[in-house]
Amino acid sequence: MFDTILKTLHTIEEEQDVRVLYACESGSRAWGFPSQDSDYDVRFIYVHRQNWYLTIDVEHHRDVIERPISDQLDVSGWDLRKALQLLRKSNPPLLEWLNSPIVYRNEYDSAAQFKQLLPLYYSPIACMFHYLHMARGNYRDYLRGDEIWVKKYFYVLRPILAIKWIESEQGVVPMEFATLVDAIITDATLKHEIEVLLARKKAGDELDKGPRNALISQFIETELTRLETTPTPPAPPRPSKDALNRLFRHMMIVAWER
Structure with missing residues (x-):
């Protein structure tokens, strides 16, 4: 699949007349808990030629490239200008891309150049808002029944653990779910329950369903209640x-020098 992904990125470059600067895995494979039939969620940052940006209506140009999902391959990317605007907002998905453990392309050491700017633009408060919104929404939509889609537990657990990571002032949230669990979960019984659920997720298919886990559900609900009542300071000015x-x-210059 690695070669297929590289060929797909090269095809996009040719068809769209762009240069891919950085490409990585962003979904469950990067989080460390893919199922047997998980998609490959490839995300990338690209740059156009200079003239594409030198127009009076550049803000109306489409700044996303998306490919229809096929053969377990889900590919989409952001234009460099959009990515940098989102970096200024401390956008968590972008920060996660840059910390992905699975990297397909990293031209001109792009990830390191982005990361050099993190001391200027990383905002713990902005990231906490994002993860709290994600945890609330996924809990409301997926975890209120007596039977639960197994993978949906992780879509609530991971943002909650991300918030607790941020609260502990450890910096940008890591992609790997196991890293978050090891750093945040201190209760041995709860950690065991999560690890059992994780093993089921890896062994089953994407649609495996099962009964609610009382201990994990209690942890999630306790944390959501705590976060709802915790005052959040205003975000600092950008x-x-x-x-x-x-x-x-x-990046625009070096990408088109070759």
Whole structure:
């Protein structure tokens, strides 16, 4: 599949007249708990030629490339300008891409150049809002019945553990679910229950269903209640765009020199 992914990215470059700067895995395979039939969720950052940006209506140009899902391959990417705008907002999905343990392309050491700007743009508060919204929504939509789609537990557990990671001031949230569990879950019984659920997720297919786990459900509900009653400080003002503009110009130039 690795070769197929590289060929797909090359085809996108040719068809769209862009250069892929960075490409990684972003879904359950990067989180460390793929099922037997999990998709490959490939996400990438790309850059157009200079003239594409030199128009009076560049903000109306489509800044996303998406491919229809086929053969377990889900591929989509963001234009460099969009990615840098989202970095200024401390966008958690982008931060997770940059920390993915599975990288398919990393031209010109792009990930490191993005990460050099994190001290300027990383906002714990913005990230906590994102993960709390995700946890609330997934809990409301998937975890209220007597029988639960197994994978949906992780779609609530992971953002809750991400919030607790941020609260412990450990910086940008890691992609790997096991890293979060090891760092955050101190109750041995709860950790065991999560590990058993994780083994089921890996062994089953994407649609495996089972009864509610009382201990995990209680942990989730307790944390959501706590977070609902915890006052959240206002987000700090966004810093200057100067560093982002410099990186944008640099990456656009080096990408098209070859």
